[in-house]
Amino acid sequence: MSTSQSASGSQLNFLTASIADLESRLTLLNLQPRDQANTVDGRDVVAGLKQTKKTLPPKYFYDDRGSELFEQICTLPEYYVTRTEAQILQEAASEIAQLTGSCELVELGSGSSTKTRFLLDAYRDQHCLDQTIPFAYAPIDVSGGILKESAIDLLRQYPSLQIRGLIGTYEQGLQNLPPALAPHRMICFLGSTLGNLNAKECQQFFDQIRSALQPGDYFLLGIDLQKSSQVLEAAYNDVQGVTAAFNLNMLRHLNWRFQADFNLEQFEHFAFYNRRYQQIEMHLRSLCDQTVNLAALDVSISLAAGETIHTEISRKFDLEQLPLLLGPSSGPKWLKSRKIWTDSQKWFGLALCQAVLE
Numbered sequence: 001m002s003t004s005q006s007a008s009g010s011q012l013n014f015l016t017a018s019i020a021d022l023e024s025r026l027t028l029l030n031l032q033p034r035d036q037a038n039t040v041d042g043r044d045v046v047a048g049l050k051q052t053k054k055t056l057p058p059k060y061f062y063d064d065r066g067s068e069l070f071e072q073i074c075t076l077p078e079y080y081v082t083r084t085e086a087q088i089l090q091e092a093a094s095e096i097a098q099l100t101g102s103c104e105l106v107e108l109g110s111g112s113s114t115k116t117r118f119l120l121d122a123y124r125d126q127h128c129l130d131q132t133i134p135f136a137y138a139p140i141d142v143s144g145g146i147l148k149e150s151a152i153d154l155l156r157q158y159p160s161l162q163i164r165g166l167i168g169t170y171e172q173g174l175q176n177l178p179p180a181l182a183p184h185r186m187i188c189f190l191g192s193t194l195g196n197l198n199a200k201e202c203q204q205f206f207d208q209i210r211s212a213l214q215p216g217d218y219f220l221l222g223i224d225l226q227k228s229s230q231v232l233e234a235a236y237n238d239v240q241g242v243t244a245a246f247n248l249n250m251l252r253h254l255n256w257r258f259q260a261d262f263n264l265e266q267f268e269h270f271a272f273y274n275r276r277y278q279q280i281e282m283h284l285r286s287l288c289d290q291t292v293n294l295a296a297l298d299v300s301i302s303l304a305a306g307e308t309i310h311t312e313i314s315r316k317f318d319l320e321q322l323p324l325l326l327g328p329s330s331g332p333k334w335l336k337s338r339k340i341w342t343d344s345q346k347w348f349g350l351a352l353c354q355a356v357l358e
């Protein structure tokens, strides 16, 4: 065998071994039903579009293109959210791992898991000190493409990490969590994605979190805090138009998913801070009178020129509201805030909470 043949042979072995290794450390479960039209998914679209004030659930932002656009948003100068939370996480990660001890990380709406790497670094260090502690991560996301891509990237970056990914909604993921590998779990919900839920959805969400946690388990929550409306409005109306493209992409996603015929040219992005409700609102405004068909859902909707479809709220919180936000227990388990970190401008908060029996 020539030198070049043996070199490419061993390279091949290395690649094969490495793929086998990645496969042995990765489990992916798709919880999304195949037949979309007859599912809760289809029904939430029809229900939203049939309201007098039309709405669409924000989860439909996230097909592969939507996830890619969100990643671009995270790097925009106006979008302070990601870099502020990343800085807090970077500074607090070791302390969080020390406070919680060994934990399996579960992340809701994990996306690219970029900021999560600060936490993974800290829990990997714990695992290095005591190899009997499993080093495990369970990302949950509706956007399967980005979840798979980032899982493979993470397995390469962390050679002892085990990943059990769940493709589906928060609710589906929380209901289908496999038994924890470590003594405790920490469910992370970063990026202030909580702000996309209205007060009622928030309460239901916290009930699901409490049910998924055992006493002693942890919940790590990143929330965007109130600040000047100029800063907020700029963050959702960037000059490059990436947020506008992200908002409009929801219609492209619905065209594909439900065989709809939204014409993206006939809508525009509209985002503003609603001071009364302390939330950014994103809408898609119809530029003309039009009718749109969603063939797979057997529904047609009419829009007047100027009428909007409300696609997202992004609530801005007050740290003092946190105990109220975490809500009363609907059973014997409570979520108690253990420690809160923030940045020097108090623009973003990171709260470590623990499930306790009372």
Ligand SMILES: C[S@@+](CC[C@H](N)C(=O)[O-])C[C@H]1O[C@@H](n2cnc3c(N)ncnc32)[C@H](O)[C@@H]1O
Pocket: 058, 059, 062, 067, 070, 074, 082, 108, 109, 110, 111, 112, 113, 115, 140, 141, 142, 143, 168, 169, 170, 171, 190, 191, 192, 193
């Ligand atoms: C605002 S991004 C945040 C991403 C990342 N956690 C961060 O902090 O940068 C929201 C993420 O949650 C996912 N997502 C949105 N709605 C969801 C839902 N109902 N269930 C599960 N994942 C959802 C999206 O695909 C996206 O990756």
